[in-house]
Amino acid sequence: MRTPETRPRTVPRFSGALVAALLFGLGAGRAQAALQIEVTSGVRDPIPIAIVPFAAPAGDAELDVADVIQHDLEGSGRFKALARERMPARPTRAAEVTPGPWKDAGSDYVVVGRVLALEGGNVGVEFDLLNTLTGARVAAQRFSGAPGAVRNAAHRVSDVVYQKILGIRGAFATRIAYVAVDGAPPAQVYRLFVADADGVNQQRILETRFPLMSPSWSPDGQWLAYVSFETKHSAVYVQLVRTGERRQVSARAGVNGAPEWSPDGKKLALTLGSSSGNPDIYVLDLASQGLSRLTEDPAIDTEPVWAPDGRSIFFTSDRAGSPQIYQIGAQPGARPKRITFGGTYNARPRISPDGTLLAMVTLDGGNYRIAVQELATSVVRVLSHGHLDESPSFAPNGATLIYAERDAPRGELATVSTDGLTGLRLRAAEGEIREPAWGPFLP
Amino acid sequence: MAEKLSMQRLMVVLVLAVSLGLGACASKKPKADLPAGEAGGAASGSGAGAAGAAAAGASADEEAAGPQAGLLATRLVYFDFDSSEIRGAGTEVVAAHAKYLASHSGTRVRLEGHTDERGSREYNIGLGERRAQAVRRALLLQGASDAQISTVSYGEERPAVAGHDEAAWAKNRRVEIVYLALPAGAPKP
Numbered sequence: 001m002r003t004p005e006t007r008p009r010t011v012p013r014f015s016g017a018l019v020a021a022l023l024f025g026l027g028a029g030r031a032q033a034a035l036q037i038e039v040t041s042g043v044r045d046p047i048p049i050a051i052v053p054f055a056a057p058a059g060d061a062e063l064d065v066a067d068v069i070q071h072d073l074e075g076s077g078r079f080k081a082l083a084r085e086r087m088p089a090r091p092t093r094a095a096e097v098t099p100g101p102w103k104d105a106g107s108d109y110v111v112v113g114r115v116l117a118l119e120g121g122n123v124g125v126e127f128d129l130l131n132t133l134t135g136a137r138v139a140a141q142r143f144s145g146a147p148g149a150v151r152n153a154a155h156r157v158s159d160v161v162y163q164k165i166l167g168i169r170g171a172f173a174t175r176i177a178y179v180a181v182d183g184a185p186p187a188q189v190y191r192l193f194v195a196d197a198d199g200v201n202q203q204r205i206l207e208t209r210f211p212l213m214s215p216s217w218s219p220d221g222q223w224l225a226y227v228s229f230e231t232k233h234s235a236v237y238v239q240l241v242r243t244g245e246r247r248q249v250s251a252r253a254g255v256n257g258a259p260e261w262s263p264d265g266k267k268l269a270l271t272l273g274s275s276s277g278n279p280d281i282y283v284l285d286l287a288s289q290g291l292s293r294l295t296e297d298p299a300i301d302t303e304p305v306w307a308p309d310g311r312s313i314f315f316t317s318d319r320a321g322s323p324q325i326y327q328i329g330a331q332p333g334a335r336p337k338r339i340t341f342g343g344t345y346n347a348r349p350r351i352s353p354d355g356t357l358l359a360m361v362t363l364d365g366g367n368y369r370i371a372v373q374e375l376a377t378s379v380v381r382v383l384s385h386g387h388l389d390e391s392p393s394f395a396p397n398g399a400t401l402i403y404a405e406r407d408a409p410r411g412e413l414a415t416v417s418t419d420g421l422t423g424l425r426l427r428a429a430e431g432e433i434r435e436p437a438w439g440p441f442l443p
Numbered sequence: 444m445a446e447k448l449s450m451q452r453l454m455v456v457l458v459l460a461v462s463l464g465l466g467a468c469a470s471k472k473p474k475a476d477l478p479a480g481e482a483g484g485a486a487s488g489s490g491a492g493a494a495g496a497a498a499a500g501a502s503a504d505e506e507a508a509g510p511q512a513g514l515l516a517t518r519l520v521y522f523d524f525d526s527s528e529i530r531g532a533g534t535e536v537v538a539a540h541a542k543y544l545a546s547h548s549g550t551r552v553r554l555e556g557h558t559d560e561r562g563s564r565e566y567n568i569g570l571g572e573r574r575a576q577a578v579r580r581a582l583l584l585q586g587a588s589d590a591q592i593s594t595v596s597y598g599e600e601r602p603a604v605a606g607h608d609e610a611a612w613a614k615n616r617r618v619e620i621v622y623l624a625l626p627a628g629a630p631k632p
Contacts, residue, residue: 211600300569
């Protein structure tokens with residue numbers, strides 16, 4: 001086995017202004033990347049809420065913060081926002097809200113807020129969440145940052161509103177990574193993208209004429225690990241999202257695949273073939289490059305993912321004749337334990353952040369679908385309805401899964417809540433998008 | 444149960460043209476000129492550097508036309524669903540290439556394993572590798588040497604044809620035998 005090649009790189013840093021100029025200058029004349037989001041299902045009785053347009057600094061045609069919050073909350077399938085033309089008033093502070101008329105308009109909650117110009121050129125977004133039945137202020141908070149961070153601040157308002165009303169932290173101020181593919185086989189172009197969880201602010205991470213696969217976020221949300229075939233051979237890379245700096249961490253003979261970051265961010269679980277070609281599960285220490293082997297079986301062992309406590313790893317293996325999910329201790333010498341028993345195909349495990357649910361791809365009456373299995377009871381629920389659904393990834397709050405579906409002429413992304421009640425679809429203007437990976441909560 | 448929203452909401456979000464990354468911007472290098480396999484990153488430094496390194500590393504694996512006589516012109520071996528067993532016409536194709544490799548010891552091939560689109564992607568990388576290894580073992584048993592053969596699995600990532608039916612799937616479950624150019628200074632076979 002070859003020693004891994006390591007190619008640390010330094011990358012010139014651009015100032016924000018220069019970056020903007022470059023993007024605008026060269027963006028013109030080229031097709032704009034467009035993402036559409038469509039809510040496909042929601043709960044029967046969504047919570048009625050009014051999100052009043054935020055006050056903005058004079059003369060500032062800034063982002064419509066209330067609109068971003070409304071899209072977040074309605075996109076969750078659990079809220080219904082009051083139309084602006086039906087709002088009885090346009091308050092921007094809690095003291096200006098008279099609960100009665102809002103209650104009469106059917107809203108249980110009202111969100112009011114302000115965008116503030118702060119000292120040093122920073123911007124603040126302040127909001128109040130009020131209960132119209134009791135008149136009580138349920139939440140009040142300020143988020144501040146550089147002017148470009150207003151949209152992120154709006155998502156953070158959505159996170160708090162969602163948590164205060166539903167008891168679960170929202171995951172709107174998070175990012176997703178995914179692979180986009182354009183062109184017809186065999187002349188396809190592969191791109192790795194990062195975007196906000198609502199599909200906005202797409203950032204291209206990599207482009208190549210050879211396949212890109214299996215993006216995985218570091219637990220701090222700064223790095224992506226992925227597989228690229230750009231050398232006509234599989235290799236695993238880790239790349240700093242902000243600067244593009246990257247390192248090749250495994251380009252051994254045979255398969256180099258399925259990297260997944262350990263919860264402490266120091267190791268990657270991955271799949272390596274040897275020159276004999278048989279894929280097994282390994283753990284790579286990123287600092288020392290030390291490699292430890294977890295499985296040794298003539299079967300295909302692949303798709304490792306860490307339990308949230310970092311002590312064990314779930315993976316796919318066909319050692320019993322068909323692909324099933326197994327669990328093994330993260331230290332060498334452990335014995336794997338079979339986790340799935342229903343059906344002939346269970347693969348690509350992911351574990352919920354609280355460690356209670358296993359998400360996977362399951363063969364369900366001839367269709368590949370996303371299912372969750374409660375680890376304590378082994379009860380399985382099929383959540384998706386497509387023919388070729390794949391690549392489930394948990395939101396960091398554990399309430400939602402994002403996955404890829406290929407029912408349409410081209411691949412799209414979709415989400416489904418783990419209770420199966422809500423979902424939406426994300427679609428690129430052209431080309432296929434697939435292999436979504438939902439990033440962690442950001443500080 | 445999930446209920447379809449009576450009023451489906453379509454939110455169209457236009458995004459800035461981030462699709463043109465900084466790497467391309469800074470170097471003003473039209474993408475069409477990029478050599479195959481180049482990775483243009485969002486950051487110019489890593490993108491260009493990685494591409495240079497990739498191109499240098501790949502030069503020894505330059506593809507060649509290879510022999511064309513009779514069965515040797517056939518470079519594809521097909522497989523049944525979820526199987527890595529070489530069958531039917533594939534047996535004769537592999538035998539012909541094995542015979543050629545055995546008598547041309549300086550010639551090298553890369554075996555590229557592929558699957559159809561069904562099932563999970565990394566598992567399919569494993570299946571594609573299993574198919575490439577099946578062809579490798581058959582070549583070795585019939586006289587080729589280990590040093591002549593390398594393998595790579597693309598799983599379902601590089602389909603030969605588009606399509607979501609059995610006709611397309613059957614064409615995509617394959618191993619491609621790719622002849623490689625001789626390393627510089629190697630004697631002609």
